[in-house]
Amino acid sequence: MLILGLDPSLSCTGWGLIRTEGSRISHIANGQVKTDAKAPMAQRLDHLHAAIAAVIATYAPDRAAAEEVFANKNPQSTLKLAQARGAVLAACGAANLEVREHAARLVKKAVVGTGGADKTQVQAMLKVLLPGAPIEGADAADALAVAIADANLG
Template sequence: MLILGLDPSLSCTGWGIVRAEGSRISHVANGQVKTDAKAPVAERLHHLHDAIFAVIGQYAPDRAAAEEIFVNKNPQSTLKLAQARGAILAACGRASLSVSEHAARAVKKSVVGTGGAEKAQVQAMLKVLLPGVKVEGADAADALAVAIADAHLGRG
């Protein structure tokens, strides 16, 4: 089973793919999709959609997972996150790929063992769970964590 983990953001969306075979998890690929902050929002969303759709086409994951949306103190940041998520989820829908959602605390607990883990702790555990893997940045690391959590948490 190939699982695509997604860490949506308008500026830099992380993605990571893991193979889950029973309780064994192995790395397949990871990366980040960056958008030009000077470009119009519509162009940035189009770029995110097309890039994630291309990843899905290249690796043919069986399912996808993303963190549940959270509300920032800044409403503009929340709106940008929601728009980016929409573009990414639309790419999954276009590919007929189902997407599960997990709370950030559940992802951290699944990967580190505590829901209050810091980003550095999550990244350290990725090195343990996926030894020798070159992670393409913090957003890709978060996406891999989402994919690993989805493998552990399963689906109903």
């Protein structure tokens, strides 16, 4: 089974694709989709949608997984995250791809063993779980963690 993990963000959306065979997990690909902060919102959202749609078309995952949305202290940040998430999830919907959602604490617990793990702990565990996989950046690492958590959670 191919699982596409997603870490939506307006500035940089991470994606990571893994293959599961029984309890074995292997790395397929990962990347980050960055948007131009100076571009109009509609163009930024279209760019995210198109880029994730291209990933889906290229790799044909069986399902996708994303972190559940969380509320920031800044309402504007929450709104921008929600809009980016909508563009990414719409790309999944257009491809008839099931999207499972997981809380950030659950993702960390599934990957590291504790829900209070920080980003460096998650990234260190990814090196153990996906040895030799070239990870394109922090957002791609988060997306791979979401995919692995989804695989572990069934």
